[in-house]
Amino acid sequence: xxxxxxxxxxxxxxxxxxxxxxxxxxxxxxxxxxxxxxxxxxxxxxxxxxxxxxxxxxxxxxxxxx
Amino acid sequence: xxxxxxxxxxxxxxxxxxxxxxxxxxxxxxxxxxxxxxxxxxxxxxxxxxxxxxxxxxxxxxxxxxxxxxxxxxxxxxxxxxxxxxxxxxxxxxxxxxxxxxxxxxxxxxxxxxxxxxxxxxxxxxxxxxxxxxxxxxxxxxxxxxxxxxxxxxxxxxxxxxxxxxxxxxxxxxxxxxxxxxxxxxxxxxxxxxxxxxxxxxxxxxxxxxxxxxxxxxxxxxxxxxxxxxxxxxxxxxxxxxxxxxxxxxxxxxxxxxxxxxxxxxxxxxxxxxxxxxxxxxxxxxxxxxxxxxxxxxxxxxxxxxxxxxxxxxxxxxxxxxxxxxxxxxxxxxxxxxxxxxxxxxxxxxxxxxxxxxxxxxxxxxxxxxxxxxxxxxxxxxxxxxxxxxxxxxxxxxxxxxxxxxxxxxxxxxxxxx
Numbered sequence: 192x193x194x195x196x197x198x199x200x201x202x203x204x205x206x207x208x209x210x211x212x213x214x215x216x217x218x219x220x221x222x223x224x225x226x227x228x229x230x231x232x233x234x235x236x237x238x239x240x241x242x243x244x245x246x247x248x249x250x251x252x253x254x255x256x257x
Numbered sequence: 258x259x260x261x262x263x264x265x266x267x268x269x270x271x272x273x274x275x276x277x278x279x280x281x282x283x284x285x286x287x288x289x290x291x292x293x294x295x296x297x298x299x300x301x302x303x304x305x306x307x308x309x310x311x312x313x314x315x316x317x318x319x320x321x322x323x324x325x326x327x328x329x330x331x332x333x334x335x336x337x338x339x340x341x342x343x344x345x346x347x348x349x350x351x352x353x354x355x356x357x358x359x360x361x362x363x364x365x366x367x368x369x370x371x372x373x374x375x376x377x378x379x380x381x382x383x384x385x386x387x388x389x390x391x392x393x394x395x396x397x398x399x400x401x402x403x404x405x406x407x408x409x410x411x412x413x414x415x416x417x418x419x420x421x422x423x424x425x426x427x428x429x430x431x432x433x434x435x436x437x438x439x440x441x442x443x444x445x446x447x448x449x450x451x452x453x454x455x456x457x458x459x460x461x462x463x464x465x466x467x468x469x470x471x472x473x474x475x476x477x478x479x480x481x482x483x484x485x486x487x488x489x490x491x492x493x494x495x496x497x498x499x500x501x502x503x504x505x506x507x508x509x510x511x512x513x514x515x516x517x518x519x520x521x522x523x524x525x526x527x528x529x530x531x532x533x534x535x536x537x538x539x540x541x542x543x544x545x546x547x548x549x550x551x552x553x554x555x556x557x558x559x560x561x562x563x564x565x566x567x568x569x570x571x572x573x574x575x576x577x578x579x580x581x582x583x584x585x586x587x588x589x590x591x592x593x594x595x596x597x598x599x600x601x602x603x604x605x606x607x608x609x610x611x612x613x614x615x616x617x618x619x620x621x622x623x624x625x626x627x628x629x630x631x632x633x634x635x636x637x638x639x640x641x642x643x644x645x646x647x648x649x650x651x652x653x654x655x656x657x658x659x660x661x662x663x664x665x666x667x668x669x670x671x672x673x674x675x
């Protein structure tokens with residue numbers, strides 16, 4: 192399982208079509224940050240080289256420290 | 258042009274009576290040039306202590322004369338002297354000669370500048386207020402009439418020790434984004450230290466002021482665990498929450514290292530841009546991976562995002578701290594924007610932290626960042642209608658440039674209070 196943060200393309204909202212696409216891609220939507228247009232998803236496969244609809248950029252969750 | 262000790266004197270006229278009158282008032286024997294010969298040369302006349310009268314010009318030359326006497330003589334009505342001046346040295350005007358002359362003049366100016374600099378530095382030292390931390394002195398807090406009143410500063414860190422006696426009566430709210438850990442305990446201490454610098458006040462113990470915006474509203478976002486670690490999503494969750502609530506300033510003394518040439522995270526680019534759009538300024542630590550004088554490491558993430566203000570750390574001599582990261586990846590946006598005090602910074606601490614005390618001294622770009630966050634609150638109080646980008650520009654524009662420091666290391670200079 193890989194946890195990703197993804198920036199939604201401009202003007203994309205989490206409607207039925209988008210959620211249906213994520214389901215088809217076997218993504219689990221973990222969180223949605225509406226003010227930022229960012230989502231947190233769980234994927235069974237690595238996504239770095241995958242072309243994705245509705246998403247402009249994506250990166251794996253990282254650890255941040257002091 | 259250099260001057261010698263000879264003086265050129267212009268007499269009223271070249272009559273014998275005028276000449277003898279001049280000789281009398283000057284108390285000198287004046288030899289006329291008519292008396293010069295191969296045996297009696299002009300310099301011989303002067304060397305013998307006499308004046309020389311150049312009859313064809315109506316001018317006299319005297320040597321080693323007391324200048325005060327000449328001043329006195331020209332002020333009397335019966336004076337036979339119209340004008341006098343020191344003899345000047347003339348040189349051939351060549352390009353090289355002019356350059357030499359300019360070099361001498363520049364050296365003189367350089368000496369004057371050095372003297373002026375010493376005077377200013379001495380004067381600055383005299384202005385140090387011992388009731389303020391060195392950091393507050395360095396950012397000019399004493400001259401500020403602003404307190405950050407009514408401005409929300411969100412500190413995203415390890416939390417805050419809410420029972421700290423210096424914060425009694427303050428407007429403090431918070432939320433934890435770390436599962437299972439409360440925001441108001443701060444089992445680490447780092448968050449309480451940063452909060453103290455940004456928005457604390459004065460130590461109850463020794464009456465020393467360590468906080469910048471001491472009337473700002475404190476908003477705590479616990480995004481780092483008591484062991485000091487957190488995740489990107491926890492931080493993003495906290496920022497989203499701050500934007501929802503309209504917090505003006507977000508201070509993040511946290512980060513993760515990046516490699517040389519590495520581009521900023523598109524996630525944090527989006528975060529910073531959205532925050533600016535919604536009138537929130539995000540300020541983040543440049544990171545402490547460097548070991549100067551070696552080449553510094555690049556500014557960490559998320560401070561390396563173009564739309565997030567990156568803060569470097571200075572020591573008390575206002576030199577870049579040896580650990581402070583630099584704008585090595587500036588072409589990708591990862592530059593230092595501004596700098597602030599970040600070495601040996603005294604501030605509040607958490608009783609629940611590892612040192613189990615109410616105050617401590619810490620170093621890091623983590624300590625520089627809340628100086629900037631607090632001062633941003635002062636600016637927003639002063640300019641309530643400005644946008645986040647407008648505040649950013651003002652902070653940079655009013656930063657004090659530091660001599661002998663690289664833009665790569667300190668950005669626009671040391672932040673200054675308003």
